């Protein structure tokens with residue numbers, strides 16, 4: 001069952017626009033993504049949290065093309081990637097090594113099924129990319145992976161790469177029992193420069209005080225409250241910021257969406273040399289390919305790909 005309080009993002013301002021924030025909660029999007037993949041539980045959990053972070057970060061940006069969050073490392077999970085279109089279509093996938101996942105657990109003598117993202121990913125980097133898909137080179141910010149939680153990794157990104165004062169907290173609720181599914185979300189608040197030297201009646205002291213208060217409020221926000229299906233985004237924000245001139249400026253919805261197609265895949269495969277295509281074929285001269293994001297299977301005849309190659313020449 002879908003809940004109207006989830007798969008959505010509220011944009012808000014505090015103190016007449018001195019602070020800009022977003023509150024995001026996901027449920028059905030995660031359910032669809034994870035059902036497509038059937039990953040081990042700890043990989044699913046890491047991907048759910050990464051998807052929530054991508055939804056939060058993308059919602060802070062103005063773009064018309066595609067936003068991508070990619071975490072790449074040398075650990076048991078070597079890749080977590082989510083992309084989000086301007087109209088809120090999200091897809092995610094992970095790459096992992098099952099043997100390494102088991103070995104890591106044995107080494108740490110842990111019985112925990114779930115581990116923090118940095119544990120699973122190891123050393124590497126996180127990249128946020130905005131590709132406007134208009135022929136211009138994409139914008140990309142990168143940071144190395146340092147921190148104990150995904151929230152810490154992301155805060156380091158905003159500090160090192162964007163250099164914007166940022167408060168952020170991510171939440172995840174894992175399924176208990178058969179009927180439940182993942183819920184995840186996040187809240188972000190950034191201090192933004194006041195527009196064009198506009199006269200403001202907010203003193204620097206007031207700005208600092210609001211920032212300190214907001215940090216304490218966000219820190220005190222508990223998972224049970226943040227992911228309470230009976231609370232609307234507005235109710236949560238009002239509880240947190242009712243004394244800070246809260247202004248909710250809009251709501252945006254997210255849904256799962258994959259952009260793969262037979263045509264696109266055919267084009268990609270046709271880029272391989274005839275020898276490579278030969279190698280990919282089964283005994284009957286067919287190539288089976290599966291989309292990494294949605295697990296949709298596509299089947300091609302060798303002749304289709306070779307013919308396409310001729311057309312390209």
Ligand SMILES: [Zn+2]
Nearest residue numbers: 258260291294
């Ligand atoms: Zn797909």
